[in-house]
Amino acid sequence: MEMFHLALQLKALNLELSEDMLVHLVLISLPNQFSQFKISYNCQKEKWSLNELISYCVQEEERLKQDKTESAHYASTSKDKGKKRMNEAVKGPNAKKNKQDKDKKGCFFCDKDxxxxxxxxxxxxxxxxxxxxxxxKAK
Incomplete structure (x- = not known):
């Protein structure tokens, strides 16, 4: 529609574009979502007028809106946030070593029992x- 209005303004300035050229300009300005629409136009032998192109574009836009699927993402949090992260850390490659450290009795500074x-x-x-x-001092 915007190109149609621009063409009317050019016509007022005695710079007229042919309808075939205007249809071509409209087609190349369509976004990527209309690629299938462009292919179907190029495969036809008959050429559309500007009014036909506008009506088909409106139909295609409605079809694209219907095909568009809506989705929602669900996220939740656990009440035991800290525990979960701690468990994930223990499950790593050093899980056995971490478990031994927890069971160890004695001094953590000099490693004497x-x-x-x-x-x-x-x-x-x-x-x-x-x-x-x-x-x-401890009591």
Whole structure:
């Protein structure tokens, strides 16, 4: 329709385009969704007038709207967000190693089994060297 109006404006300026040329310009300006429509036009022996082309374009546009399928995406979240991520991390290639670390008893700082981290002399020395305050004594 826009090209039809432009053609009328050109005609008012004594620059007239032939109807075949105008139909051709309209066809090449159609978007990619009309590719099947263009192919069917090019396969015909008869040529359409501008009014016929407009009416067929309207029909094709309606057909494309009907063929267009609507879809919705569903997303949900779990109440146990943190647990799920933790389980996913444990299931990786180091799952066995992570499981052993959880079951391990003893000091996590120096890896000795006879004490825990809060009682580790090396850990207390390290904290003192860093200038960190002493840990409170256990009751």
């Amino acid at each position: 006879d004490h825990v981290k809060k009682d580790c002399p090396k850990y207390h020395a390290w904290r003192a060297k860093k200038g960190l305050p002493e840990l409170p």
